[in-house]
Amino acid sequence: xxVDEKAKDAAGLDLxxxxxxxxxxxxxKPYIHETPVQTCTxxxxxxxxxxxxxxxxxxxxGAFKVRGASNAVFGLSDKQAEKGxxxxxxxxxxxxxxxxxxxxxxxxxxVMPHSAPQAKKDAVRGYGGExxxxxxxxxxxxxxxATVQERTGADFVHxxxxxxxxxxxGTCAKEMLSQIDGLDAVIAPIxxxxxxxxxxxxxAALAPxxxxxxxxxxxxxxxxxxxxxxxxxxxDAPQTIADGLKVPMKExxxxxxxxxxxxxxxxxxxxxxxxxxxxxxxxxxxxxxxxAVPLATILKNKDxxxxxxxxxxxxxxxxxxxxxxxxTA
Amino acid sequence: xxVDEKAKDAAGLDLxxxxxxxxxxxxxKPYIHETPVQTCTxxxxxxxxxxxxxxxxxxxxGAFKVRGASNAVFGLSDKQAEKGxxxxxxxxxxxxxxxxxxxxxxxxxxVMPHSAPQAKKDAVRGYGGExxxxxxxxxxxxxxxATVQERTGADFVHxxxxxxxxxxxGTCAKEMLSQIDGLDAVIAPIxxxxxxxxxxxxxAALAPxxxxxxxxxxxxxxxxxxxxxxxxxxxDAPQTIADGLKVPMKExxxxxxxxxxxxxxxxxxxxxxxxxxxxxxxxxxxxxxxxAVPLATILKNKDxxxxxxxxxxxxxxxxxxxxxxxxTA
Numbered sequence: 021x022x023v024d025e026k027a028k029d030a031a032g033l034d035l036x037x038x039x040x041x042x043x044x045x046x047x048x049k050p051y052i053h054e055t056p057v058q059t060c061t062x063x064x065x066x067x068x069x070x071x072x073x074x075x076x077x078x079x080x081x082g083a084f085k086v087r088g089a090s091n092a093v094f095g096l097s098d099k100q101a102e103k104g105x106x107x108x109x110x111x112x113x114x115x116x117x118x119x120x121x122x123x124x125x126x127x128x129x130x131v132m133p134h135s136a137p138q139a140k141k142d143a144v145r146g147y148g149g150e151x152x153x154x155x156x157x158x159x160x161x162x163x164x165x166a167t168v169q170e171r172t173g174a175d176f177v178h179x180x181x182x183x184x185x186x187x188x189x190g191t192c193a194k195e196m197l198s199q200i201d202g203l204d205a206v207i208a209p210i211x212x213x214x215x216x217x218x219x220x221x222x223x224a225a226l227a228p229x230x231x232x233x234x235x236x237x238x239x240x241x242x243x244x245x246x247x248x249x250x251x252x253x254x255x256d257a258p259q260t261i262a263d264g265l266k267v268p269m270k271e272x273x274x275x276x277x278x279x280x281x282x283x284x285x286x287x288x289x290x291x292x293x294x295x296x297x298x299x300x301x302x303x304x305x306x307x308x309x310x311x312a313v314p315l316a317t318i319l320k321n322k323d324x325x326x327x328x329x330x331x332x333x334x335x336x337x338x339x340x341x342x343x344x345x346x347x348t349a
Numbered sequence: 350x351x352v353d354e355k356a357k358d359a360a361g362l363d364l365x366x367x368x369x370x371x372x373x374x375x376x377x378k379p380y381i382h383e384t385p386v387q388t389c390t391x392x393x394x395x396x397x398x399x400x401x402x403x404x405x406x407x408x409x410x411g412a413f414k415v416r417g418a419s420n421a422v423f424g425l426s427d428k429q430a431e432k433g434x435x436x437x438x439x440x441x442x443x444x445x446x447x448x449x450x451x452x453x454x455x456x457x458x459x460v461m462p463h464s465a466p467q468a469k470k471d472a473v474r475g476y477g478g479e480x481x482x483x484x485x486x487x488x489x490x491x492x493x494x495a496t497v498q499e500r501t502g503a504d505f506v507h508x509x510x511x512x513x514x515x516x517x518x519g520t521c522a523k524e525m526l527s528q529i530d531g532l533d534a535v536i537a538p539i540x541x542x543x544x545x546x547x548x549x550x551x552x553a554a555l556a557p558x559x560x561x562x563x564x565x566x567x568x569x570x571x572x573x574x575x576x577x578x579x580x581x582x583x584x585d586a587p588q589t590i591a592d593g594l595k596v597p598m599k600e601x602x603x604x605x606x607x608x609x610x611x612x613x614x615x616x617x618x619x620x621x622x623x624x625x626x627x628x629x630x631x632x633x634x635x636x637x638x639x640x641a642v643p644l645a646t647i648l649k650n651k652d653x654x655x656x657x658x659x660x661x662x663x664x665x666x667x668x669x670x671x672x673x674x675x676x677t678a
Contacts, residue, residue, distance in 0.1 A: 056385055058407065077633045078387065139630065297670060301468065304406040304635040304666030337633030341626060347676055 077337030189218030213273030406666030518547030
């Protein structure tokens with residue numbers, strides 16, 4: 021069954037198609053990097069697989085989320101754009117939307133937990149975004165957001181549960197297919213599921229034989245429990261060091277995860293920190309705790325990946341360098 | 350005057366030529382990465398120049414020194430190779446020689462200060478190198494080394510004062526010329542001067558119009574004082590956070606620095622730490638303090654680089670993640 025057929029099946033959802041991904045790619049190309057793919061002998065030896073790290077930590081604004089955000093911002097009509105855009109975000113989406121809004125020259129309103137890393141707040145303001153703070157729970161951020169949106173009339177760009185965002189994130193897997201031959205599997209971290217959904221959208225259309233794995237912290241495993249039970253579970257404010265992955269899936273991303281993901285794997289907090297440190301030490305790249313979850317799950321599930329050519333999406337590099345997890349451990 | 354003519358001028362030194370660089374490149378290609386060049390809008394805005402970062406921190410064994418070390422190891426006759434190689438090093442050369450020796454399957458003996466970062470010692474041993482520790486001074490390491498060499502009969506591969514090493518390091522600038530159009534200047538950190546000398550060798554032969562800058566910590570500025578006075582000055586054991594740059598130039602590297610370098614610029618310890626942190630934060634790459642010295646000098650000498658296309662050699666990424674300089678400041 022193709023993605024387009026699935027779209028017809030899903031009553032009530034205006035699902036994006038692969039054509040939306042292709043259009044998004046044309047639209048956002050001037051504003052994003054085609055990020056490099058890096059390999060590392062040590063990582064291959066440790067995993068028993070061939071790992072290809074897609075370095076979205078080198079992306080504009082420091083994370084893959086600039087893909088979806090740019091697609092939303094540059095797809096607005098001039099009239100819609102006047103009032104700007106607004107969102108609630110654990111950080112990288114806010115930063116990316118601020119970057120994209122700044123490139124188009126429109127207002128960007130951001131609701132963000134007061135507990136978000138200072139580096140992310142500074143970067144949002146540096147790109148010209150205006151921050152309203154909330155409590156670090158899903159319910160609080162949604163409530164505060166409603167008042168901001170009412171006041172400004174800005175267009176709501178959800179961090180992930182939005183067809184424009186999912187289509188934009190799908191451009192990452194599209195690039196990977198042109199950069200890496202013979203992929204057997206792709207793995208990405210899952211929080212709300214935007215990147216995983218975009219990956220599903222692209223791979224289902226262009227390379228449906230490639231397995232798709234989602235990696236999640238054990239401490240915030242609502243996607244795992246949803247996937248295993250077949251019912252969408254949405255936890256409010258779980259605690260994990262992978263702060264980009266605390267948010268729950270919603271209907272759009274649940275659609276893609278339920279229908280296209282091969283499996284969801286989880287890792288403990290310590291396994292995530294160990295994988296993060298290993299990457300910094302051996303690959304010399306700065307990645308967020310969230311991005312270390314895929315490597316952590318690969319290293320603890322070697323049988324799943326043995327001998328396979330695996331694309332690993334490194335989703336972002338926005339960390340607070342004053343609060344590195346192994347310094348406080 | 351060409352490099353070859355210079356070679357005839359320099360009585361007593363068996364100077365490498367550009368042909369040695371070209372041969373080195375063919376010899377070492379199977380064992381090294383052609384490292385990527387990265388750009389960063391923020392860095393361009395801060396500097397007023399166009400900066401092209403040549404990421405030797407992504408090099409095999411984590412540093413450019415694998416170029417020279419591989420050239421030395423794979424250039425040995427089988428008979429010479431039997432007794433292996435030996436060196437004294439502040440870290441990256443030891444690691445690189447261990448890597449290259451491991452690839453060829455020959456013994457590698459390393460004399461290293463006991464104060465060297467634990468991560469570097471572990472990595473040397475991980476590649477199969479055997480470490481003998483010394484005091485952290487040039488005089489101590491040379492004395493201990495003599496006893497090791499006498500015991501083993503290994504071929505001495507100096508970290509930088511060796512034509513094979515200089516020719517090998519010259520392959521980095523050779524790659525840069527093929528990767529970046531219209532360079533106006535290249536800047537690299539200077540300790541013993543191996544990378545700067547290799548850069549001089551290549552650029553003097555292929556692109557003599559390109560300016561060559563060397564960047565040095567104020568706290569270990571013997572190359573700066575040598576350059577300005579016209580006389581080789583060799584300090585013993587200066588203290589700087591840029592631990593790869595504590596060693597003094599010797600006759601081979603002094604030859605190249607004296608004849609081909611445009612200028613030597615210096616930066617304070619705090620400027621080095623600030624530039625290092627800025628790079629981690631904005632470019633998402635792990636670099637050693639030594640590699641931050643060029644960026645630190647660019648940011649404090651903006652008039653020198655304004656409007657120029659500048660190649661910045663990021664020499665290595667081997668840091669002790671438990672001892673980051675801004676955590677102890």
